[in-house]
Amino acid sequence: MNTTQTEALIAMVAVLGLFVLMVAPAVIGILRDRRIDRQIRRAEAVPVTEPPDTRVASRPEHRAASRRRARAA
Numbered sequence: 001m002n003t004t005q006t007e008a009l010i011a012m013v014a015v016l017g018l019f020v021l022m023v024a025p026a027v028i029g030i031l032r033d034r035r036i037d038r039q040i041r042r043a044e045a046v047p048v049t050e051p052p053d054t055r056v057a058s059r060p061e062h063r064a065a066s067r068r069r070a071r072a073a
Helices: 003-045 054-058
Strands: none
Touching: none
């Protein structure tokens, strides 16, 4: 392999590397969109049930004792 062929090989590898760097984000975005679409389709296929009563689980009772204590003067 002479110098000209070596330079051509290095140039070809550099161009291929730049091509991969330019195309990789687009391919990653396409794959991410397909995954999200698949998750949406799967969620739509699940039968709708009554939502859980999150009000009871997330908030304490109205008259529940507070955890804060008054500071001593």
